[in-house]
Amino acid sequence: MDGRRRRDQHRVRRPWGISFTANLTPDPETGLGKWTEEMFIETMRTGRHQGKGRHLLPPMPYSMVGALEDEDIKSLFAYLQSLPPVKNRVPAPVDPPEEKK
Amino acid sequence: MTGRVRAASAALATIWMGALLTATRAAEAPCAPPRLSDTALYAAGHPGLVDPANRAFSPQYPLWSDGAAKARWVYLPPGTAIDTTDAGDWQFPVGTRFWKEFTFNGRKIETRFLWRATADRWIFATYVWNEEQSDAVLAPDEGVRGIVEVGAGRRHDVPGSSDCRACHGSKRPGPLGFNALQLSTDRDPHAIHGEPLAPGMIDLGTLVRERKLAPVRPELLSNPPRIHASTPLTRSVLGYFAANCGTCHNRSGETTFTGPSLKHSDLSDGEATTAGLLAYATAWQVPGQPEGTSRMLNAATPDASAMLARMRSRRPSSQMPPLGTVLRDDTAIDAVTKWLATDLAKR
Numbered sequence: 001m002d003g004r005r006r007r008d009q010h011r012v013r014r015p016w017g018i019s020f021t022a023n024l025t026p027d028p029e030t031g032l033g034k035w036t037e038e039m040f041i042e043t044m045r046t047g048r049h050q051g052k053g054r055h056l057l058p059p060m061p062y063s064m065v066g067a068l069e070d071e072d073i074k075s076l077f078a079y080l081q082s083l084p085p086v087k088n089r090v091p092a093p094v095d096p097p098e099e100k101k
Numbered sequence: 102m103t104g105r106v107r108a109a110s111a112a113l114a115t116i117w118m119g120a121l122l123t124a125t126r127a128a129e130a131p132c133a134p135p136r137l138s139d140t141a142l143y144a145a146g147h148p149g150l151v152d153p154a155n156r157a158f159s160p161q162y163p164l165w166s167d168g169a170a171k172a173r174w175v176y177l178p179p180g181t182a183i184d185t186t187d188a189g190d191w192q193f194p195v196g197t198r199f200w201k202e203f204t205f206n207g208r209k210i211e212t213r214f215l216w217r218a219t220a221d222r223w224i225f226a227t228y229v230w231n232e233e234q235s236d237a238v239l240a241p242d243e244g245v246r247g248i249v250e251v252g253a254g255r256r257h258d259v260p261g262s263s264d265c266r267a268c269h270g271s272k273r274p275g276p277l278g279f280n281a282l283q284l285s286t287d288r289d290p291h292a293i294h295g296e297p298l299a300p301g302m303i304d305l306g307t308l309v310r311e312r313k314l315a316p317v318r319p320e321l322l323s324n325p326p327r328i329h330a331s332t333p334l335t336r337s338v339l340g341y342f343a344a345n346c347g348t349c350h351n352r353s354g355e356t357t358f359t360g361p362s363l364k365h366s367d368l369s370d371g372e373a374t375t376a377g378l379l380a381y382a383t384a385w386q387v388p389g390q391p392e393g394t395s396r397m398l399n400a401a402t403p404d405a406s407a408m409l410a411r412m413r414s415r416r417p418s419s420q421m422p423p424l425g426t427v428l429r430d431d432t433a434i435d436a437v438t439k440w441l442a443t444d445l446a447k448r
């Protein structure tokens with residue numbers, strides 16, 4: 001599948017703009033390869049990228065995942081890190097058009 | 102009493118004692134007081150008058166907070182000192198308290214409170230000022246959305262506890278604007294939004310002279326921290342980055358950032374940092390720019406500078422800093438734009 005078709009299949013276009021399904025495989029450049037378990041937990045708890053950055057966009061249900069016990073979130077992270085890494089740079093979210101004032 | 106009954110009684114007593122101990126510990130666990138006036142900011146019996154034990158200070162490179170006027174105080178318990186063994190990560194003694202008061206349009210809106218209550222616990226709290234401006238009450242855990250208008254259609258949010266943690270860290274929490282560079286006696290006269298050091302404010306000199314740093318660091322007075330740069334504009338812009346970007350864009354390992362560190366303690370060589378920013382290709386692509394051309398800073402094509410693009414944005418998905426501000430900092434944007442067009446264009 002070429003990159004464009006793959007992007008089209010993994011994007012969600014809604015009023016907040018366009019969000020793309022993140023690369024959750026442990027590829028170090030384009031996925032979660034450089035993430036630590038602590039970053040992953042903080043992301044789920046705060047709803048912020050790496051626990052510090054921008055808000056995660058819908059439809060990521062972080063508030064549900066963030067309600068899990070630490071051990072369960074660690075298990076999710078361990079599973080994701082066990083996947084084969086896939087190099088796939090997902091586009092940054094696309095903002096909706098500016099509101100006219 | 103049979104052996105079985107004795108054993109059962111002993112077990113019940115153990116459970117009861119355990120429950121009592123747990124309840125006692127819970128009751129003793131420190132928490133944020135319900136009102137600002139209960140945090141020891143003000144002198145006893147003098148509401149509104151800051152206790153002289155709480156010392157005012159002003160970081161030379163203030164964090165952008167949508168134009169809020171800010172006042173800050175710190176309390177260090179008598180006989181204690183800040184552990185400065187790690188210059189980039191000062192450790193504050195138990196009992197340390199920080200306050201930061203935010204005023205918009207002449208009215209106090211919120212006061213943030215950081216308290217190292219125990220060796221392993223910092224308490225973060227925000228207090229929202231009442232209509233009478235006589236006291237402030239503890240904000241709910243989720244913060245308060247849109248408490249005051251700070252610009253056309255833009256409203257300031259009182260941060261929730263997760264926002265406090267996002268900036269102030271969960272691994273090694275603490276204050277952000279109280280470090281050797283920010284308090285240096287070699288103060289940058291061109292700092293963006295720099296505030297004058299008012300009489301009575303403490304700085305690095307005060308801390309050294311009063312032996313509030315351990316180990317004692319006389320070199321901080323003889324050779325005060327400074328961003329060494331070839332031009333005043335480079336120095337002031339990097340200082341701005343230290344305050345507004347360096348909390349996350351560093352090598353602490355709390356994020357996956359691998360670019361040049363903008364942390365206050367890593368900025369002594371401003372020229373090296375600048376070269377690193379010009380060379381660093383960002384994963385985040387500047388909209389409208391060809392794939393692969395985005396740099397942290399791009400002097401040849403300023404519009405391909407990710408830092409500038411994200412400073413200009415106040416869209417949640419792309420703005421930088423990502424929280425704590427809803428208004429662009431046009432003064433800083435102008436400074437960075439000028440820096441790219443002048444100092445950096447000559448390189």
